Amino acid sequence: MIEIKNINKTFGDRHIIKDISFKFYQGKTNLIIGESGCGKTTLLKLMVGLHAADTGEILYHNKNFPALDNKGKQEIRTKIGMLFQGGALFDSLTLEENVQFPLDMFTHLSKTEKAERVNYCLDKVQLSGKNKLYPSELSGGMKKRAALARAIANSPDYLFCDEPNSGLDPKTSIVIDNLIQDITRELNITTVIITHDMNSVMEIGDNVMFIHKGENWWTGDKTEILNTKNAELFDFVFASEFIKKVYKKNAS
Amino acid sequence: MNLFTHLGRYFILMYRVFSKPQRFSVYWRQIIHEINNIGISSLPIIAIISVFMGGIITIQAAFGFSSPWVPLYAIGFTTRESILLEFSPTIVSLILAGKVGSNIASEIGAMRITEQIDALEIMGINSAGYLIFPKIAAAIIIFPFLIALSMFLGIWGGYAMGVAANACSSYEYIFGIQAYFEPWKLYYSFTKVIVFAYIITSVSSYFGYYTYGGALEVGKSSTRAVVYSSILILFFGLILTNLFFSR
Numbered sequence: 001m002i003e004i005k006n007i008n009k010t011f012g013d014r015h016i017i018k019d020i021s022f023k024f025y026q027g028k029t030n031l032i033i034g035e036s037g038c039g040k041t042t043l044l045k046l047m048v049g050l051h052a053a054d055t056g057e058i059l060y061h062n063k064n065f066p067a068l069d070n071k072g073k074q075e076i077r078t079k080i081g082m083l084f085q086g087g088a089l090f091d092s093l094t095l096e097e098n099v100q101f102p103l104d105m106f107t108h109l110s111k112t113e114k115a116e117r118v119n120y121c122l123d124k125v126q127l128s129g130k131n132k133l134y135p136s137e138l139s140g141g142m143k144k145r146a147a148l149a150r151a152i153a154n155s156p157d158y159l160f161c162d163e164p165n166s167g168l169d170p171k172t173s174i175v176i177d178n179l180i181q182d183i184t185r186e187l188n189i190t191t192v193i194i195t196h197d198m199n200s201v202m203e204i205g206d207n208v209m210f211i212h213k214g215e216n217w218w219t220g221d222k223t224e225i226l227n228t229k230n231a232e233l234f235d236f237v238f239a240s241e242f243i244k245k246v247y248k249k250n251a252s
Numbered sequence: 253m254n255l256f257t258h259l260g261r262y263f264i265l266m267y268r269v270f271s272k273p274q275r276f277s278v279y280w281r282q283i284i285h286e287i288n289n290i291g292i293s294s295l296p297i298i299a300i301i302s303v304f305m306g307g308i309i310t311i312q313a314a315f316g317f318s319s320p321w322v323p324l325y326a327i328g329f330t331t332r333e334s335i336l337l338e339f340s341p342t343i344v345s346l347i348l349a350g351k352v353g354s355n356i357a358s359e360i361g362a363m364r365i366t367e368q369i370d371a372l373e374i375m376g377i378n379s380a381g382y383l384i385f386p387k388i389a390a391a392i393i394i395f396p397f398l399i400a401l402s403m404f405l406g407i408w409g410g411y412a413m414g415v416a417a418n419a420c421s422s423y424e425y426i427f428g429i430q431a432y433f434e435p436w437k438l439y440y441s442f443t444k445v446i447v448f449a450y451i452i453t454s455v456s457s458y459f460g461y462y463t464y465g466g467a468l469e470v471g472k473s474s475t476r477a478v479v480y481s482s483i484l485i486l487f488f489g490l491i492l493t494n495l496f497f498s499r
Contacts, residue, residue, distance in 0.1 A: 080374055080376075084370070088367040089368075104275065105278060
């Protein structure tokens with residue numbers, strides 16, 4: 001489990017993250033949703049240590065990550081897998097080399113064991129047989145899946161996904177969502193997903209936090225979202241007139 | 253951003269670059285890869301430029317030494333001195349600053365803007381060490397060989413052009429390139445090469461590593477890397493020349 005307590009972050013005179021607290025549960029897909037520019041990605045970067053929070057605690061199984069020494073941080077980082085918005089695959093490496101990379105750096109597995117693990121991860125994201133392809137030869141959806149395979153290669157305890165569906169068609173988005181959910185449940189890991197895709201929220205939103213203007217505005221799950229009385233969340237969910245009409249029709 | 257901020261960030265980066273490698277076998281593999289990427293791929297351009305420059309120096313020396321009071325072996329002597337002392341270590345390093353420096357800055361800059369460096373950091377990898385140390389080590393290992401080759405080809409190019417253009421005889425040229433040879437000058441040249449190798453790779457990596465924005469900024473970082481590396485090569489060239497020759 002990850003818990004954040006009273007996180008604040010300012011850049012110059014802009015207060016981006018305002019006193020956010022939330023619990024991200026193990027074995028569940030925890031979603032952070034909100035409009036573009038509301039502070040979702042900043043919060044994620046604070047959680048993984050790419051930025052430093054001004055105040056607050058980020059607890060990984062009760063260990064306050066920002067307060068740890070380098071060795072302690074390193075220990076937690078080796079348990080983190082991250083799926084970046086653009087994939088962030090290493091261009092100069094093939095797909096299998098990308099997936100094998102964390103294993104080379106942090107494990108003492110034999111070549112055969114590494115190959116087995118790589119094939120298992122590629123199989124998990126339905127990319128078997130694509131081992132020798134370079135990132136430039138992959139489609140957007142394949143890149144996301146490959147990045148997911150790399151993120152889970154070292155059996156992480158925590159998986160972070162930054163807009164896993166951006167730039168993907170609805171069908172591929174659902175494939176990625178389901179993959180993330182399956183992996184989360186099967187490996188019993190804590191998954192944190194940033195998204196503004198309402199399809200994802202309705203598909204896999206086990207535990208949802210809605211951020212509005214840098215504040216934790218609403219928390220709940222996918223079943224509660226549609227009946228929300230929160231005006232800002234309602235506007236966010238039903239931003240499309242089409243969905244609003246369909247929802248009203250169904251409700252009546 | 254002022255000079256002191258750049259210097260501060262540069263030294264902090266270098267501290268991270270030279271901290272203990274996490275997995276030496278992976279670093280070693282990267283060094284071999286970079287030797288090929290930085291060194292072997294630069295062979296053709298160095299070979300071509302060195303042969304032609306050797307030829308040009310010889311013809312210019314022959315033209316300048318047309319007086320009957322100057323012995324013809326002075327052509328070979330001048331060519332050797334020019335190539336050993338300045339052309340190969342400094343001019344070839346400036347060329348490498350353009351080729352290798354821009355390549356390093358754009359490669360690392362592109363990795364920065366596509367979040368590949370963030371990915372390394374989140375995995376718990378010292379991205380500065382993993383990306384930059386192998387480049388610096390590879391350059392320090394391979395540049396002296398490249399420059400030695402450049403020296404050989406430059407002198408050979410001078411010989412071929414001198415003899416072909418009938419500027420001097422084969423005997424006179426070979427006598428000239430052996431005349432008054434002082435081995436410490438080679439030591440001076442290769443010291444410069446090692447310093448320049450470090451400057452090119454570390455300065456270019458610095459500008460690449462601190463690239464923020466998009467493709468435009470990658471281009472700017474690449475340009476800055478070449479400009480600052482070139483200026484620093486000339487600056488440290490002057491310092492080293494002063495140190496070695498002021499005795």
